[in-house]
Amino acid sequence: MARPLVRPDHLTHSPSHDRNPKGMTKWSSQLAFWRLRSPWDWLPRQLLPRINPRSQFILTMVSLPNGARAVLSNLDSRQLAVASSILSPLTGSIGALRRVQLEGDTTAADVIVGLDTAIAGEARATGLFADHHLDLSGLKLPEPWTDKQFVPFDYSHFAIMYDTDTIPTPPKSFEELIALPANIKIALQDPRSSTPGLGLVLWIKAAYGDRAPEIWAGLKPHILTMTRDWSESYDLFLKGEADLTLSYTTSPAYHIIEDNDETIKAALFEEGHLAQIEVAGVLKSSEHQQLARDFLAYLTSVDGQKIIPMTNWMFPVVDLGADMNPIFATLPQPAKTLTISDQDIAKHARQWIDEALTTIQ
Amino acid sequence: MQSLPQRRNRIVISLTLAALITGVIAAVLWAILAAATTVSDSGSSRIDILHLLRMTSIQAGLTTLISLLVGTALAWALNRLRFPGRNMLIGIFSAAIVTPGMVVAFGMLSIWGRSGWINQASLAMFNVSIGNPAFGLSGILLAHVILDGAFAARILLARLDSIPQERLKTGQSLNLSPWTRFIILDWQAMRGTLPGLAAIIFLLAFTSFPIVLLLGGGPANQTLEVAIYAAVRQDFDLRGAVLLALTQIGVCSIIIFSAAALPAVPSSLGPSSTKSWRDRAWALGLAWIVLGLATLGFVLPLASVLVDGLAAGLINLLSTVSFWHASATSLIVGSISALLTLTFTLALSLGRSASASQQLRIVLGLPAYAYLAVPAVVLSLGGFLLVRSMGIAPGAAAPYVVVFANALLALPFAVATLGPPLDTIARSRGKLIRSLGLSSWQQFKLIEYPLLGRDVGVVLALSFCFSLGDLGVIALFGTQDFTTLPLLMFRALGAYRSDDAAAIAAILLIGTIAAFEALPRLFERLAHARR
Numbered sequence: 001m002a003r004p005l006v007r008p009d010h011l012t013h014s015p016s017h018d019r020n021p022k023g024m025t026k027w028s029s030q031l032a033f034w035r036l037r038s039p040w041d042w043l044p045r046q047l048l049p050r051i052n053p054r055s056q057f058i059l060t061m062v063s064l065p066n067g068a069r070a071v072l073s074n075l076d077s078r079q080l081a082v083a084s085s086i087l088s089p090l091t092g093s094i095g096a097l098r099r100v101q102l103e104g105d106t107t108a109a110d111v112i113v114g115l116d117t118a119i120a121g122e123a124r125a126t127g128l129f130a131d132h133h134l135d136l137s138g139l140k141l142p143e144p145w146t147d148k149q150f151v152p153f154d155y156s157h158f159a160i161m162y163d164t165d166t167i168p169t170p171p172k173s174f175e176e177l178i179a180l181p182a183n184i185k186i187a188l189q190d191p192r193s194s195t196p197g198l199g200l201v202l203w204i205k206a207a208y209g210d211r212a213p214e215i216w217a218g219l220k221p222h223i224l225t226m227t228r229d230w231s232e233s234y235d236l237f238l239k240g241e242a243d244l245t246l247s248y249t250t251s252p253a254y255h256i257i258e259d260n261d262e263t264i265k266a267a268l269f270e271e272g273h274l275a276q277i278e279v280a281g282v283l284k285s286s287e288h289q290q291l292a293r294d295f296l297a298y299l300t301s302v303d304g305q306k307i308i309p310m311t312n313w314m315f316p317v318v319d320l321g322a323d324m325n326p327i328f329a330t331l332p333q334p335a336k337t338l339t340i341s342d343q344d345i346a347k348h349a350r351q352w353i354d355e356a357l358t359t360i361q
Numbered sequence: 362m363q364s365l366p367q368r369r370n371r372i373v374i375s376l377t378l379a380a381l382i383t384g385v386i387a388a389v390l391w392a393i394l395a396a397a398t399t400v401s402d403s404g405s406s407r408i409d410i411l412h413l414l415r416m417t418s419i420q421a422g423l424t425t426l427i428s429l430l431v432g433t434a435l436a437w438a439l440n441r442l443r444f445p446g447r448n449m450l451i452g453i454f455s456a457a458i459v460t461p462g463m464v465v466a467f468g469m470l471s472i473w474g475r476s477g478w479i480n481q482a483s484l485a486m487f488n489v490s491i492g493n494p495a496f497g498l499s500g501i502l503l504a505h506v507i508l509d510g511a512f513a514a515r516i517l518l519a520r521l522d523s524i525p526q527e528r529l530k531t532g533q534s535l536n537l538s539p540w541t542r543f544i545i546l547d548w549q550a551m552r553g554t555l556p557g558l559a560a561i562i563f564l565l566a567f568t569s570f571p572i573v574l575l576l577g578g579g580p581a582n583q584t585l586e587v588a589i590y591a592a593v594r595q596d597f598d599l600r601g602a603v604l605l606a607l608t609q610i611g612v613c614s615i616i617i618f619s620a621a622a623l624p625a626v627p628s629s630l631g632p633s634s635t636k637s638w639r640d641r642a643w644a645l646g647l648a649w650i651v652l653g654l655a656t657l658g659f660v661l662p663l664a665s666v667l668v669d670g671l672a673a674g675l676i677n678l679l680s681t682v683s684f685w686h687a688s689a690t691s692l693i694v695g696s697i698s699a700l701l702t703l704t705f706t707l708a709l710s711l712g713r714s715a716s717a718s719q720q721l722r723i724v725l726g727l728p729a730y731a732y733l734a735v736p737a738v739v740l741s742l743g744g745f746l747l748v749r750s751m752g753i754a755p756g757a758a759a760p761y762v763v764v765f766a767n768a769l770l771a772l773p774f775a776v777a778t779l780g781p782p783l784d785t786i787a788r789s790r791g792k793l794i795r796s797l798g799l800s801s802w803q804q805f806k807l808i809e810y811p812l813l814g815r816d817v818g819v820v821l822a823l824s825f826c827f828s829l830g831d832l833g834v835i836a837l838f839g840t841q842d843f844t845t846l847p848l849l850m851f852r853a854l855g856a857y858r859s860d861d862a863a864a865i866a867a868i869l870l871i872g873t874i875a876a877f878e879a880l881p882r883l884f885e886r887l888a889h890a891r892r
Contacts, residue, residue, distance in 0.1 A: 095595060099594070102599075224496055225579055226579025
């Protein structure tokens with residue numbers, strides 16, 4: 001089941017800019033670092049073409065997928081971006097946080113995009129993030145947004161993806177999932193590096209409490225691999241190396257809209273689903289606080305949010321009205337939403353991750 | 362010993378260099394230890410060192426055992442058979458030592474994955490699925506044996522080919538059966554090499570990074586190297602990483618010191634000798650089967666990388682700035698670290714061959730092995746902590762650290778290549794050099810370099826290829842502005858662009874084999890042209 005995959009694209013002002021990139025990306029899972037200006041120069045940089053002669057800075061856009069490119073090129077036209085290279089974290093969005101922790105004040109990053117509410121507490125505790133000072137009262141979220149450091153930019157429910165061609169009757173709960181024959185394989189994400197990976201640990205905990213290790217033990221024979229990042233496991237799923245993978249209830253929208261393919265579906269579980277709200281934050285060490293805040297303001301504005309559904313394949317955090325693709329409204333959504341309090345996550349997440357990893361080791 | 366030319370300068374230079382390398386390693390270790398005591402503990406460390414040690418040892422032990430078995434069988438088959446293209450095939454197997462682990466890991470999926478060639482063929486012919494052996498322990502072992510089995514075969518073949526003709530003639534006249542010949546002649550020739558070879562393969566498997574990272578299947582199968590990387594990059598558990606690094610250094614040092622007592626494995630090899638043995642038909646048949654299977658096992662994953670890479674994503678890849686940027690970086694880093702390795706190797710080996718004192722020779726021999734004890738990810742972690750504690754942005758120091766670490770990466774193999782012949786020259790031609798009153802430079806230019814042209818090329822090729830395929834060092838240090846091809850490939854894999862990854866893998870493979878085959882020839886020719 002070979003599908004076209006995403007090509008790296010660059011913010012160039014060349015005709016290649018208009019090629020329509022095929023393939024699903026969830027760019028927030030790939031790109032978590034935004035650097036607004038390069039503080040140091042090094043030889044190979046000189047080999048790079050100066051892409052935007054109007055800018056006083058060299059744009060070092062490297063492997064920029066469509067979603068982020070769309071947001072940034074729009075920013076450019078608004079003369080806002082003297083921006084920007086994107087520092088790929090390599091190990092998922094939590095990996096980006098680790099990297100900033102590791103680099104401390106010497107980090108080149110200004111903004112981290114793609115953390116979620118589950119890891120936000122730990123991120124806040126590092127003391128590396130500055131207040132955003134934005135008025136976010138206009139956002140459309142289940143609860144009013146009160147976080148002073150992090151800005152939400154999209155959300156969806158976690159879900160197990162399957163292909164109706166290989167799994168005609170999908171599991172309706174984790175218990176049905178682990179009862180599947182052992183040759184049914186699932187590609188998961190590492191909870192230490194990827195927010196969906198952490199999300200699954202929390203989801204199972206929220207649904208099963210003390211029985212969570214049982215579910216993990218049941219999952220063990222089905223786990224093909226645990227990848228660093230969402231993209232890698234989703235790729236294995238689409239290539240047919242795995243039958244199932246962890247993604248979102250909104251993921252089928254991509255396959256319907258881009259590929260006219262209705263066989264990729266999200267399994268709805270009776271015990272309910274955990275939702276993920278993805279967030280972005282400005283680092284205190286950044287020399288470009290105002291620029292960084294402008295970027296976050298744009299990310300949560302209607303203009304910025306219009307780009308989210310069809311590039312990051314998640315729900316926007318503002319009401320887009322007629323600008324929202326109607327396919328999203330047709331996607332089945334879980335009847336029940338599970339929640340875990342931020343306090344519980346802050347207190348127990350590490351222990352729950354250990355519990356899950358030890359069980360499958 | 363009296364015949365050695367007086368070369369005080371050489372000894373001084375190599376001693377300085379040895380001190381420098383030791384100093385850098387010590388600084389790196391100090392940075393790690395300092396971090397271990399100062400970095401605040403971010404909660405309970407979830408690292409189970411005993412579990413990791415057990416799993417890594419099982420994996421490395423199995424890799425060693427299977428690789429030696431496969432290597433012996435393949436060496437035996439290659440030794441017995443003569444056919445057109447034999448030298449080319451041996452050349453391909455020789456390239457195993459420099460083939461980037463990432464490339465093999467990538468090819469593994471195309472061949473051994475569920476939608477890979479073998480499972481598809483098995484489904485089509487027998488309607489039986491082989492499952493997905495590309496992931497987990499089976500995947501790691503398969504990928505390691507592909508590389509290390511071929512490496513072992515190349516080394517063992519050299520031993521078999523060096524069996525003196527007179528012995529073979531005597532054996533033939535005694536009408537030895539294939540099995541008796543193997544026991545009496547072949548085994549005797551190979552036996553001495555096996556322990557040292559086993560130690561090297563065990564170390565390579567024990568410190569394996571990209572293969573385990575890509576095929577390990579997550580936390581269930583890790584090496585210490587991957588666990589260090591995960592501790593730093595996923596948990597921000599520096600204390601845990603430091604503990605792992607110290608364990609790694611401990612285990613590797615034990616293996617190196619016990620292996621040091623064993624004979625060295627030569628890594629530069631001349632052409633095979635001619636055949637003078639008539640075998641039984643069944644033995645020849647068996648040899649062909651072994652050779653066929655081994656060739657398929659080794660060549661198929663690499664061929665699949667070429668097929669996938671050149672078919673799908675190449676055009677797209679070539680139109681991206683990041684690819685050209687990464688290629689330029691890889692070439693520059695590879696070339697500089699190759700030259701640096703050569704400089705280190707020459708300085709150390711020339712000094713070593715000029716010194717008569719046994720203690721001095723041991724001291725000058727040690728820096729070469731520093732790297733095996735302090736492997737890529739540990740060195741990288743130490744370098745990272747070191748520059749961070751000095752207040753330098755890791756990104757700014759990255760190029761220097763990566764070049765230096767890559768230069769050390771190839772040093773053990775480079776010293777094993779150039780050291781012995783330089784020793785031989787100093788000993789066998791010392792009197793001539795002294796009587797001619799040659800200066801140190803004349804000695805190098807007129808005597809040593811012309812004789813060693815090919816080996817100089819081998820050293821450059823080894824180092825260039827190691828650097829070209831390195832992921833362990835760059836993985837911690839790479840930034841968007843400082844990206845090599847393996848890192849770009851790793852990123853493409855993680856960013857859902859496997860077409861790009863396939864194309865990069867193909868280019869890495871072609872680049873590695875081309876450099877490995879071409880550089881020794883080029884330098885052999887250059888050395889002869891000079892005279």
